[in-house]
Amino acid sequence: EVQLVESGGGLIQPGESLRLSCAVSGFTVSNNYMTWVRQAPGKGLEWVSVIFSDGRTNNADSVKGRFIISRDNSKNTLYLQMNSLRAEDTAVYYCATYDSSGGAIDYWGQGTLVSVSS
Amino acid sequence: DIVMTQTPLSSPVTLGQPASISCRSSQSLVSSDGNTYLSWLQQRPGQPPRLLIYKISNRFSGVPDRFSGSGAGTDFTLKISRVEAEDVGVYYCMQATRSWAFGQGTKVEIK
Numbered sequence: 369e370v371q372l373v374e375s376g377g378g379l380i381q382p383g384e385s386l387r388l389s390c391a392v393s394g395f396t397v398s399n400n401y402m403t404w405v406r407q408a409p410g411k412g413l414e415w416v417s418v419i420f421s422d423g424r425t426n427n428a429d430s431v432k433g434r435f436i437i438s439r440d441n442s443k444n445t446l447y448l449q450m451n452s453l454r455a456e457d458t459a460v461y462y463c464a465t466y467d468s469s470g471g472a473i474d475y476w477g478q479g480t481l482v483s484v485s486s
Numbered sequence: 487d488i489v490m491t492q493t494p495l496s497s498p499v500t501l502g503q504p505a506s507i508s509c510r511s512s513q514s515l516v517s518s519d520g521n522t523y524l525s526w527l528q529q530r531p532g533q534p535p536r537l538l539i540y541k542i543s544n545r546f547s548g549v550p551d552r553f554s555g556s557g558a559g560t561d562f563t564l565k566i567s568r569v570e571a572e573d574v575g576v577y578y579c580m581q582a583t584r585s586w587a588f589g590q591g592t593k594v595e596i597k
Contacts, residue, residue, distance in 0.1 A: 403586070405535075413527075413535065413578055415586040426585070462534055471523025471582040472540035479534055 370394040370475040372463045377480030384453055390446040390463030390477060398441040401466035403473060404448050406459035414459075417448060418466065431457075453484045488513050488581055492589035498597045505566040507592045509579035514559050516583070523582035526555055526564045529591075530575040538577075539564065571596065 372395075376388040388404075404416040417427045417437040425437050436449040446463055460479040467474045489512040499505045515522045526539040537546045539555035542562060552567040566573055574596060579589040 412576075412591045413529075413580075413588040415588065418586070466582075467540070470525075470540040470544070471517075471521060472525035472537055472546070473527070473535075473580065473582075473586075474537045474540070474546065476534040476536070 370465065372465070372475060372477035374461065374463050374477045374480040377461065377482045379483045379485065380453055381486050382454055382484055385449070385451045386453060386482060388448040388450065388461055388463075388480060388482070390448075392444050392446065392463075392465075395444075395465055395475070397439050397444050397446055401468055402437075402439065402446045403464050403466045404437060404446075405462045405464055405473065405476075406457075407462070407479070408456075408459045411459075416461070419446070450482070453482075455484050458482060458484045488515075488584050488587050490579055490581055490587050490589040492577075492579060492592050494592060495590065496593045496595070498595050499566075499569045500597050501571065502568050505569050505573075505594055507564045507577055507579075507594075509557075509562045509564070509589050511560045511562075511581055513584070515562075515581050516559065522558065524555075524557070524562050525580050525582070526553075527578045527580060528573075528575050529578065530572075533575075535578065566594075569594070569596070 371393045373391045403418040419437045434452045438447045462479045463477040464473045465475040493508045527535040529535045543555040576591040
């Protein structure tokens, strides 16, 4: 069974940094695509970042230059380093697996809330 | 960038009756490999999203057969043949042909 457990969210001031973690079981992070999707309070889903099986990464324009996705293969864990945070980054951040053959995000974590406010 | 537009944004439905959600993309979702990477997700209140349908019409593991997907090119539809109480939530289409993008969501509620 695939399980994804996010951690690291919290209340943070604008301009500061935060690192989210996603511990994965039942699925090998290094062999697959992993992604972060966020959802602002009462809003829809927004794709944020992806790391491909070969280590390449890509980010949405809204976070480009500020967020960095990475993984630790030995810990089977995904990360999202978020720098220069803004109020509009306030959201629940979901870690998820992406099945490249099916072209769909198939397994999701429960999410972790990031609140950016002074 | 591809923009995904869903209609309606809200769909009040009677239990046991069908429901239909439309999703339109601003560009064709046919990939260079011939596949169309259009999926549908369900988000129940207070829950993370859950994959229902991938590549237009393939049901994901464990998804009831009352859910079906159809369409091609730029126009896609999710149908629920007989709505049950547990189907209440927000439904999203998502394209993965060029980067990733979600529709704005359609709220399904019981009349």
